[in-house]
Amino acid sequence: MPEGRRRWWHHLTTQRPWLVTLYALVLGFVVGALVIITTTASVLDAWRAIFSSWSALGHAIKLTFDVVGAAYRTMFTGAVVNPRVFWHAVTTGQGWTYALTPMSETLTYAAPLIIASVGVGIAFQTGIFNIGANGQAILGGVAGAYAGSLIHLPTFLHLPLTLLAGILGGVAVGLIPGLLKAYTGAHEVIVTLMLNYVVAALLIFTLLSTALQQPGQQNDISRTIDPSAQLAPLFGAASGLRVNWGLAVAALVVVFAWWFLERSSLGFDFRVTGANPQAARASGINARAVIILVFVISGGLAGLAGIVQMAGTTHYLDGGFLIGNAGIGFTAITVALLGRNRPGGIVWSSLLFAGLGVGGRAMQAATGIPLDLATVIQSAVVLFVATPVLVQEIFRLRHTEAGEVRLATSGWGS
Amino acid sequence: MTRVSRLRVRGIGAFNVLLGLATALGFGLASGWKARSSLTFNPVDLSASAPWHVGTLTLATAPADLVLGLVMVALGVELWIRVPTRGVMARFGGVAVVFFLALLLWAVRTTGPAPINFVNVTAVLVGASALTMVLIFGSLSGVLCERAGVVNIAIEGQFIGGAFVGSMVASTTHDFFFAAIAGGAVGGLLGLILAFLSLRYLSDQIIVGVVLVTMLSGLSSYLNLQVLTPFPQYNTGNLAPNLPIPLLTKIPVLGPVLFDQTGFFYLMILLVAVVSFGLFQTRWGLRVRAVGEHPQAAATVGIRVVGVRYANVILGGVVAGFGGVAFMASQGQFQPGYTSGLGYIALAALIFGRWRPSGAVVASIIFGLSLYLSYNLQTFQVPVSTEVLGMVPYLITIAVVSGLIGRVRPPAADGVPYRRD
Numbered sequence: 099m100p101e102g103r104r105r106w107w108h109h110l111t112t113q114r115p116w117l118v119t120l121y122a123l124v125l126g127f128v129v130g131a132l133v134i135i136t137t138t139a140s141v142l143d144a145w146r147a148i149f150s151s152w153s154a155l156g157h158a159i160k161l162t163f164d165v166v167g168a169a170y171r172t173m174f175t176g177a178v179v180n181p182r183v184f185w186h187a188v189t190t191g192q193g194w195t196y197a198l199t200p201m202s203e204t205l206t207y208a209a210p211l212i213i214a215s216v217g218v219g220i221a222f223q224t225g226i227f228n229i230g231a232n233g234q235a236i237l238g239g240v241a242g243a244y245a246g247s248l249i250h251l252p253t254f255l256h257l258p259l260t261l262l263a264g265i266l267g268g269v270a271v272g273l274i275p276g277l278l279k280a281y282t283g284a285h286e287v288i289v290t291l292m293l294n295y296v297v298a299a300l301l302i303f304t305l306l307s308t309a310l311q312q313p314g315q316q317n318d319i320s321r322t323i324d325p326s327a328q329l330a331p332l333f334g335a336a337s338g339l340r341v342n343w344g345l346a347v348a349a350l351v352v353v354f355a356w357w358f359l360e361r362s363s364l365g366f367d368f369r370v371t372g373a374n375p376q377a378a379r380a381s382g383i384n385a386r387a388v389i390i391l392v393f394v395i396s397g398g399l400a401g402l403a404g405i406v407q408m409a410g411t412t413h414y415l416d417g418g419f420l421i422g423n424a425g426i427g428f429t430a431i432t433v434a435l436l437g438r439n440r441p442g443g444i445v446w447s448s449l450l451f452a453g454l455g456v457g458g459r460a461m462q463a464a465t466g467i468p469l470d471l472a473t474v475i476q477s478a479v480v481l482f483v484a485t486p487v488l489v490q491e492i493f494r495l496r497h498t499e500a501g502e503v504r505l506a507t508s509g510w511g512s
Numbered sequence: 513m514t515r516v517s518r519l520r521v522r523g524i525g526a527f528n529v530l531l532g533l534a535t536a537l538g539f540g541l542a543s544g545w546k547a548r549s550s551l552t553f554n555p556v557d558l559s560a561s562a563p564w565h566v567g568t569l570t571l572a573t574a575p576a577d578l579v580l581g582l583v584m585v586a587l588g589v590e591l592w593i594r595v596p597t598r599g600v601m602a603r604f605g606g607v608a609v610v611f612f613l614a615l616l617l618w619a620v621r622t623t624g625p626a627p628i629n630f631v632n633v634t635a636v637l638v639g640a641s642a643l644t645m646v647l648i649f650g651s652l653s654g655v656l657c658e659r660a661g662v663v664n665i666a667i668e669g670q671f672i673g674g675a676f677v678g679s680m681v682a683s684t685t686h687d688f689f690f691a692a693i694a695g696g697a698v699g700g701l702l703g704l705i706l707a708f709l710s711l712r713y714l715s716d717q718i719i720v721g722v723v724l725v726t727m728l729s730g731l732s733s734y735l736n737l738q739v740l741t742p743f744p745q746y747n748t749g750n751l752a753p754n755l756p757i758p759l760l761t762k763i764p765v766l767g768p769v770l771f772d773q774t775g776f777f778y779l780m781i782l783l784v785a786v787v788s789f790g791l792f793q794t795r796w797g798l799r800v801r802a803v804g805e806h807p808q809a810a811a812t813v814g815i816r817v818v819g820v821r822y823a824n825v826i827l828g829g830v831v832a833g834f835g836g837v838a839f840m841a842s843q844g845q846f847q848p849g850y851t852s853g854l855g856y857i858a859l860a861a862l863i864f865g866r867w868r869p870s871g872a873v874v875a876s877i878i879f880g881l882s883l884y885l886s887y888n889l890q891t892f893q894v895p896v897s898t899e900v901l902g903m904v905p906y907l908i909t910i911a912v913v914s915g916l917i918g919r920v921r922p923p924a925a926d927g928v929p930y931r932r933d
Contacts, residue, residue: 133731137738186669227718274910284914286528287665288863291856292906292913405709468737475729477723484720487713487719 112496118486119436121493125452126479131166139469141165147483169467176460177204195338196473200456208391209344209450210235210403214430215448216355217399219439223359224392225372230275230290232401232427233297234268236420238401239408241267243415246323247330248309257328257409261347264405265398270399271297273390280386286393294427302417310415318417329410351399355441358395368392400427426480429455432480452477457507513770521595528588528607535611536581538719539618540574547573547621552632555768556638566764568630571619580614597692605874612881637769639888642842643854643882645780645856646671649863650858651872652787656828657703659791660821661804661925665721666706667832668855670699674836676732678784680740683748688775692837698828699833702728707825711818714929725855728861740846744768749845752776752838776865780845783831788869794900800824804923807930817930853906857883867922875912882908 110117111506124431135141144158148190153228154438177200187197214231221228222282245263249256275289304310305318358365371378374423379385403426408415433451437443448487489495524641551569591603609735616636620629650667657664676693682691695793702724740747752774760771789798799820802810807817832855841844863880864870883905890898 099774133734137735139742227722229722277908278914284910287722288856288860288913289910290555291853292909293861295853295906296903296910299899299902303897306898370799373893409621432726450874468734470730470734470737476732477727477730480723481709481720481727484723485713485715487711489708 099503110356111494115438117495118489119438119483120437121489121495122479122482125489126494127170129478130475131170131302133471133474134169134467135162137375149399154461165465169461171462172221172461173454173457173472175457176200176464177457179204179476194380198238198339200460201343203456204449204453205341205345207456208448209342209348209410210407210447211429211433212348212448213406214400214403214426215353215437215444216351216441217403217432218369218427218430218436219397219434219444220355220359220399220442221396222434222439223372223374224388226279226389226392226396227286227287228272228275228393228396228400229397229431230271230427231350231403231430232420232425232504233290233294234271235404235427236297236301236398237271238264238268238404239415239419240310241270241302241401242327242405242408243310243323244318246327246409247321247414248325251326253326255493256324257329260323260327260406260409261402263407263466264401265341267403268397268399268401268404269394270397272393274399275399276390276393278391279393282338298421301415301419305415305417313412316346320415323409338410342410343407347402347406351402352445353442357439364391370409400430403427403430427478432476435480436483441459518595520684521597521600524600524604525588525595527906528591529606530588531607531611532581532584532586532588535584535614536578537613539575540581540789541895542578543618544553544623545572545574545623546623548623549573549617549621549700549902551577551617551633552630553634553764554632555634555772557634563762571617573617576617577614580610580617583609587673602874605878608878608881612885614781615885621931634765634890636805636884640642640881640884641769641773641777642839643883644699644876645777646839646842646854647833647858647861647876647880648780648784648873650832650855651784651862651876651895652869653828653832654859654862655700655787655791655825655835655867655869656800656831658926659808659923660711660806661928661930662707662821663717663721663927664703664706664825664828665718666702666724666728666829666833666836666852666855667858669721669725670829670832671836671839671851672701672725672728672732672857673698673702674733675831675840676836676846677850678837678840679749680746682750683746685758686750687727688750688752688837690839691778692834694780694787694835695837695840696830699836700830702833703824703826703829704895706829707822710929711821711825716933717927717929729849732846736846736848747845750841751844752841758869769893771816774838774841776834776841778840779834783834784869784873790819792841792868801923804925807925811932821930857905857909860913864912879905879909 104394115351120422126194141158141162144154144161147154148158179200184195185199187193212270215234217234219229235359241258242264246256247258249259251259271293274293275284278284278289279286302318305320310320312321317484319323329344329347331337332341332343333339351407359369367383368391371383372382373383374384378388404420407426429451433447436447436451439446454472454476455469458469461467461471462469526772550570551567553569587603587607587610592598596603605703616631622629650671653667653670653848654664669837677690677698678695681694682688685691686804706717706720706724709715709720736747754772755775755778756773763771787840791800799815802813802815802822803817811817835858839851843850857879860874861875862872864875865873886901886904887911889901
């Protein structure tokens with residue numbers, strides 16, 4: 099066996115964090131494929147017929163690969179690029195908008211996801227599980243919609259004001275679990291979860307019964323925010339691509355988060371608190387202040403994500419804002435876990451999960467396989483990422499260091 | 513063991529006084545002296561009506577609510593002064609029931625000559641009992657898991673799985689016995705996954721639980737579109753039949769609520785009795801609690817910590833799976849997302865009930881009533897929008913988890929991975 103090849107093999111079979119993540123992804127897609135196979139009537143019928151003839155077996159195998167292949171292929175071409183269309187654009191110079199739309203859509207969806215996930219990740223690093231990012235993002239969107247549609251200012255004032263309103267909306271929702279945890283010990287998981295339902299009802303209420311409702315409308319739909327409050331398309335409105343300046347906001351957030359966690363003393367306090375609360379208390383870190391500040395930052399980022407989503411794409415709110423599959427705040431939890439709560443990792447995992455969401459929609463349109471498959475794949479991936487030892491055993495990876503147990507969350511008692 | 517801190521008792525007392533004052537002023541005095549409220553007690557299903565005539569009770573709203581508010585104040589003052597160590601939960605439950613009665617009286621008040629509005633107390637309690645039952649299944653599941661030291665946050669997912677599979681099996685076999693078994697099996701399987709990942713691989717229990725819920729909600733809406741929509745015969749929607757207990761159903765109000773229920777309701781009562789007895793009166797219960805409080809010590813005396821935890825988490829999953837089937841059987845068809853956080857509310861009921869089956873039952877009754885009223889108060893023409901009413905149960909959950917119980921003491925090893933060293 100040649101030396102180089104052995105080294106390559108050694109690399110792929112020795113446990114390291116990025117490799118575990120990669121293999122978790124593979125396993126996630128395998129789970130997705132199994133779900134498709136066991137629920138698609140045509141595939142099941144083909145397998146039922148395998149005892150009738152040899153050709154039926156071949157047909158069943160071929161059909162299985164065709165169906166799963168078509169699903170994942172349309173997912174890829176819908177989220178990244180369709181090589182044929184791209185080549186056509188390169189050779190003729192025509193149809194660039196069409197060729198770049200998938201990538202633009204993925205980036206459009208990724209921008210708010212990155213922002214919200216960074217917020218959730220910072221909380222995780224402090225040992226706090228913020229499941230309420232979705233509610234915080236919704237109220238961010240609502241507050242931003244008020245500022246963007248009911249106040250009229252020139253762009254250089256209006257856009258920052260709208261974004262700030264979004265941040266404050268998120269902070270307002272985030273402060274509730276923060277204060278309650280700091281002063282009464284209420285567990286943040288239940289409080290934030292319950293607040294998600296409260297804010298979802300509040301969204302409908304504001305859309306139906308306040309000045310935010312589009313005049314002359316009976317439905318749950320808001321006013322459209324002024325052009326001066328919108329995040330403009332990155333390549334100009336003429337490009338036809340929706341990717342917008344929200345991506346720049348996301349980049350700023352990532353840089354801020356990296357600086358905050360790695361370089362600032364407050365960020366150091368946060369990480370110490372997350373790694374070892376007893377040590378943090380012993381070294382004089384004010385646990386209460388840390389808890390409240392975590393929720394201010396995490397909630398503020400979630401609120402910013404909500405307003406970036408709204409000001410960058412639809413420019414108005416409706417009753418379906420961030421509900422169900424569009425729930426950025428819920429995806430953000432899985433994104434943060436996949437990215438190991440670090441800003442750099444979160445960028446990659448946001449792009450991946452945004453791609454899964456956007457590609458899932460294309461898959462549903464092309465093959466009829468429901469978009470919810472993307473959610474299944476995402477949660478499977480995160481289950482495997484959260485259980486690195488299982489991945490090690492499945493792929494028989496060699497240990498390099500002793501696997502340490504580190505919990506991102508704490509039980510009810512603390 | 514059942515000692516409650518004086519501060520907490522005083523806190524509950526103060527809360528009761530405030531709620532009582534709000535009731536007396538907001539519902540009582542503000543509704544005016546002319547308002548009248550009517551209560552009826554006949555069951556919706558007339559075959560269960562009492563052998564004697566049960567009339568309509570018409571009260572003057574303002575004095576009635578004033579009295580009810582003062583009763584709540586009195587109960588609160590008693591807690592504040594005497595600071596009893598036992599029966600605090602029962603008293604709080606009583607105050608909650610009185611509050612709901614006052615709320616109902618206020619909601620149906622009419623000033624006209626003839627009562628147009630009335631509230632059917634029996635129908636309200638029967639309606640609330642379905643939700644209460646589901647919450648009790650969920651919080652019992654939590655008791656089983658957390659007493660053994662594993663946080664089961666996946667109850668919501670087990671509800672979804674149980675409801676989905678329960679609906680398919682009930683639609684094909686038309687038999688809720690098989691539906692219950694299938695739903696319980698799915699819940700148990702999810703419990704096994706949670707146990708496997710958190711006990712064998714020491715993963716973070718809360719994260720695994722939350723991700724399991726995400727997966728189940730994604731999977732169920734995927735399967736709903738991929739399987740149930742093209743094959744509607746798998747989701748025909750069957751309501752579980754009532755199994756009235758002869759004679760006892762004839763008791764006014766209590767009869768229809770307690771003795772004219774589906775099999776799931778009786779199963780729930782049986783489970784509450786078995787779990788309370790088992791947990792506190794048997795060797796098995798002592799072992800479970802030892803494992804949840806101090807696994808190292810339990811291991812020293814020869815208890816198989818991991819084995820006990822596996823058994824309890826799987827058992828808890830089965831119970832939550834039953835809860836999912838019971839929910840489906842009270843709602844009809846499966847619909848994605850229709851459990852709307854009931855699993856998490858059950859978890860709050862468990863915490864509120866301080867990890868005891870009896871406490872969880874009281875908490876579930878309070879939550880069940882408030883959920884039912886918030887869904888249905890609109891039919892009584894309450895001048896509050898549906899959305900605001902819809903927030904109430906979740907806000908109560910938050911208030912309960914934070915203000916009322918404050919720093920409760922969960923089983924000491926709850927959520928802490930155990931490693932045999």
